[in-house]
Amino acid sequence: RATRTLRRTLSSSAAREVAEVTRTATVLQQPVTTGRQIAITSIRGGSGKSAVAALLGTTYVHYRRDPVLFLEADPALGSLPLRLGAEALRWTTSDIADVVKPDMSLLDVTGYLVQLPNNAWLLPASRGQIGVMLDSRAYEQAVVALRRYFGVMVIDCETLPAEVARVALAASHGRVLTAPATPEGIAGTYSVLQWMQALPRRVIAGTVVVLTELVPHCGLDLDGAARSLRSTGACVRILPYDRHLAAGGPVDTGLLARPTREAAAGLAADVFQLCLPSKRH
Template identity: 55%
Template sequence: MTGGGDWQHHLLRELTDVGSDGAPGVPSPRADVQRTDASLPEPPTTPPSTRPQPRDPRTPAPTPESAPTIDPRLAHALGSPQHGDSAARRAGASLRRLTASAGQDVAEQTRFAQELQQPVTTGRVIAVTSIRGGVGKSTVSALLGRTFNHYRHDPVLTLEADAALGTLPVRMGADTVRWSCGDLARILTPSMQLTDVTGYLVPVADGGWLLPASQGRVGAPLDVRAYRTVTLALRRYFAVTVVDCETLPGEVARTAMDTAHARVVVAPMTAEGVNGTRQVLDWLAQLPHSALATTVVALSAGAPDTTLDPKTAVAHLREPGVPVIPLPYDRHLAQGGPIHTAMLGRSTRDAAVRLAAEVMQRAVRVR
């Protein structure tokens, strides 16, 4: 990607420079890169009695211990990942591609790639939420994070702002987690460079970074102040941040949906799920700045035998300017565990790319 602005050029230089010891791939600090952005709003103030005291830079922050994302006693039970499409379906799809018009497919893929690679001058934040858990919210967040990282050549972050036992680290393929969003909120300083920040993040196997909400233990949930502190600060380092929010009407979810540049509402392919999502869209329309223009609905099929008519569901959710992207049932996603993009069904990959392109197109509209 080109034309993303000087800030992206400097970030890429930091990531690819040879370190001072001559080792390739080890970033070296750049004194000429400034990490301040006067346009970023300050986090909300709190009373002096509850306001966190600035950390003395001479005192190192306590380092949490790494924790596995899946108990080792259960890891072996995941089994081998299965392909999203059956062998017969893959064979049929290959035959259809041979007889179909290749030009139309290439033109559509090129258009999606151009939308995903749009340059940004400041980081874009994309919030993903739903009306209840278990509908594929973290799965959609992981798909978006991986898709953006595949198409873009600038830094991409996937951030978990869900409850203490969220599943995003597992879906992103992280073996262990250490620093959480709340931990990072307490140690962030304006002088930190990208190479400093990434030291607290989890590198994703196929690129990009992950910031979990916790170490997978029951504890205090992420609060609004910590969320705002982290997202406002990290926008200067990452071109795209995908936020896996808690479910609505949680306070952090409402804050994330209200302050994001674009939003994805995940709706399960059920009558009650579509009905509840319809109410979410009505709420978004009532926000002071009306967030509908930057909202996309992901209609997720969690079972292969859903009986709800897709056309009726889409029609019930349709709003002017709000696309509804169906995500088909996929055996690989339904299996749980880490998402391997090569194992996804063809229709799932196409839907993920289309969803990411639609939401990115809306995110860049916001100035």
């Protein structure tokens, strides 16, 4: 009897896992008529923002057939190029604003971008130089020029309340707010979500909070913290500690722990679901 019970339990668990994988793939592979803009930001540095952006974009590249663009809107020596393993950086987000014209083809446009593995490209915010500026006009002009070429644009923004980050959040189809899984990070994020409740409902309804575990076994009640944050109307996901991500180098999905891969896929599906027209408010 014990053996039969174990078999039924394992069979039920496997069936749920297959169903979840199928649901995730179905959501992530839905066609879109125009490029979906997904902005990732945080309220403080060191929350794993660029790592989350790299994980999200890499997941979309894996599941989708249309091209994916990683756009960096954090000129203060952001770490997205490092996380993506990009070395040669020529053009920046500010440069591209006045370069891309409506009559250009995808091949023309990608000549100004950093090619990544598979069907993905990167547009960095700087060339590793200190003091590079990116204003909201240049950002908006670059996004408008590029969005028709890519099915998904993953935008790694500055921390709030920077101007470009606020512009990106307002204009995006989906928003990701990363927060370190610490008492200060959770409290600060709750305050930001309360502020967002005063904005049009689509803003917080289209926001996913990612609590990132920066150390193993942080000792916090993350499920309780997630429930508290969800009470504001936002979706919440927990990204577990991962030794590979913590190393700080290029993200290699083959080196991620299984819980991290599953969390990244679930996060990508949640965000993309919010980006679809039927979910807009």
